[in-house]
Amino acid sequence: xxxxxxxxxVRREYTERIRTKAFWIATLIIPFLFIGLFIVQIxxxxxSGGERKLAVVDRTGRLYAPLAAELTRPQAExxxxxxxxxxxxxxxxxxxxxxxxxxxxRPVIGDLEKTKEILRKEVLAKKINAYLILxxxxxxxxxxxxxxxxxxxxxxxxxxxxxxxHVRLREKIAAHGLPPEVGNELDRRIDLRAFKVTDAGTAxxxxxxxxxxxxxxxxxxxxxxxxxxxxxxxxxxxxxxxIVEIVIAxxxxxxxMLGKILGIGLVGLTQYLAxxxxxMNLSLPGIASxxxxxxxxxxxxxxxxxxxxxFFFFGYFLYASIYTAIAAPFNTDQEAQQLAMIPMxxxxxxxxxxxxxxxNPSGGLAVFLSLxxxxxxLMMFLRTALGRVPAWQILLSVSILAATxxxxxxxxxxxxxxxxxxxxxxxxxxxILRWVRYSPGKAVPAPAARxxx
Numbered sequence: 001x002x003x004x005x006x007x008x009x010v011r012r013e014y015t016e017r018i019r020t021k022a023f024w025i026a027t028l029i030i031p032f033l034f035i036g037l038f039i040v041q042i043x044x045x046x047x048s049g050g051e052r053k054l055a056v057v058d059r060t061g062r063l064y065a066p067l068a069a070e071l072t073r074p075q076a077e078x079x080x081x082x083x084x085x086x087x088x089x090x091x092x093x094x095x096x097x098x099x100x101x102x103x104x105x106r107p108v109i110g111d112l113e114k115t116k117e118i119l120r121k122e123v124l125a126k127k128i129n130a131y132l133i134l135x136x137x138x139x140x141x142x143x144x145x146x147x148x149x150x151x152x153x154x155x156x157x158x159x160x161x162x163x164x165x166h167v168r169l170r171e172k173i174a175a176h177g178l179p180p181e182v183g184n185e186l187d188r189r190i191d192l193r194a195f196k197v198t199d200a201g202t203a204x205x206x207x208x209x210x211x212x213x214x215x216x217x218x219x220x221x222x223x224x225x226x227x228x229x230x231x232x233x234x235x236x237x238x239x240x241x242x243i244v245e246i247v248i249a250x251x252x253x254x255x256x257m258l259g260k261i262l263g264i265g266l267v268g269l270t271q272y273l274a275x276x277x278x279x280m281n282l283s284l285p286g287i288a289s290x291x292x293x294x295x296x297x298x299x300x301x302x303x304x305x306x307x308x309x310x311f312f313f314f315g316y317f318l319y320a321s322i323y324t325a326i327a328a329p330f331n332t333d334q335e336a337q338q339l340a341m342i343p344m345x346x347x348x349x350x351x352x353x354x355x356x357x358x359x360n361p362s363g364g365l366a367v368f369l370s371l372x373x374x375x376x377x378l379m380m381f382l383r384t385a386l387g388r389v390p391a392w393q394i395l396l397s398v399s400i401l402a403a404t405x406x407x408x409x410x411x412x413x414x415x416x417x418x419x420x421x422x423x424x425x426x427x428x429x430x431x432i433l434r435w436v437r438y439s440p441g442k443a444v445p446a447p448a449a450r451x452x453x
Contacts, residue, residue, distance in 0.1 A: 009259020
């Protein structure tokens with residue numbers, strides 16, 4: 001094997017792809033799209049949640065007035081709910097999105113069902129946004145009924161629920177003869193501040209680090225799909241165009257395969273290094289002024305970037321080898337699609353279980369998935385980003401990954417050297433496996449009814 005020829009193929013694959021306009025457009029625009037997304041989220045969170053017209057049917061006769069006063073009370077005057085509650089300006093936490101309420105009381109017309117029907121038509125006619133039913137029977141079960149065209153407005157519903165609970169708490173306190181101020185004290189909530197323990201000490205974890213870890217996680221996930229599929233497409237395209245027949249006159253099939261995998265992998269790594277560099281410089285003056293005071297600005301530690309490169313390298317080579325072995329025996333994308341579902345299922349399985357790993361990064365499932373070679377690149381990276389992983393587990397995961405990658409690269413090379421020149425009938429799995437045992441000088445175990453090229 002000539003490394004000089006391999007590097008020549010690497011240079012060709014790399015330069016051809018990074019010279020395209022699409023590569024540079026994606027490399028430069030996508031990071032700013034992410035930055036723009038963070039800025040938009042922050043801007044939306046800082047603005048008011050809009051106006052909501054709420055009709056209240058109070059069958060108790062006593063809850064409407066305090067509820068309306070609670071909902072329309074200025075934000076700064078609301079009882080504190082904890083350190084990061086918007087009603088506690090002295091707490092130092094971020095202000096949450098709030099809703100401006102326009103509340104009006106509605107009487108019961110006829111019976112309750114008829115009243116609901118009238119209010120339902122007003123909601124559909126957009127005269128009001130929602131209506132609330134305060135019924136003594138439902139309140140006895142600690143329930144109220146809220147009707148709206150959009151029941152997914154969790155900010156609106158959360159604020160309304162808090163107001164109702166606060167009114168009910170004050171009512172219960174008054175019923176027991178306690179001072180009204182007791183309600184504010186009892187309604188205070190504990191704000192849990194999470195600190196991450198590291199070798200360097202402890203640091204408060206506010207969620208931005210987790211967001212950055214998930215961004216890298218899904219970037220790696222998409223890489224295995226995108227660039228693995230590019231390897232498969234490149235092999236099939238060169239084979240169908242008969243270009244490979246000219247290239248292997250001076251380069252061995254295995255050298256061509258390794259050069260192609262390395263070249264395309266370097267393109268992906270170059271792109272992600274550029275994105276990481278931009279992400280690590282989010283503190284530039286213009287952007288810092290927009291993100292000032294926000295916990296949403298991600299801060300990417302060097303260790304996270306290092307683990308990303310390490311597991312990107314092994315994961316990419318592992319799946320690129322699989323895609324190469326799948327592409328070599330076939331002549332079109334359609335023929336290779338069925339087998340291509342195998343690596344796709346392996347990659348998707350990592351995403352399917354990542355919430356469980358996030359919930360318990362040191363649990364048995366997380367440890368197993370971070371050692372199993374086909375899920376290890378994504379799962380071990382996620383574990384290192386979320387917390388401290390024992391060094392022996394990282395070394396064992398990397399060792400298993402390296403051994404599996406070498407074995408798959410050897411297998412892919414054996415299939416590639418025979419399959420790259422095979423045309424005609426689509427080979428079967430047993431025929432492809434026989435190619436692995438093929439040695440130079442022996443007759444090529446061609447597929448049945450192979451057409452002459």
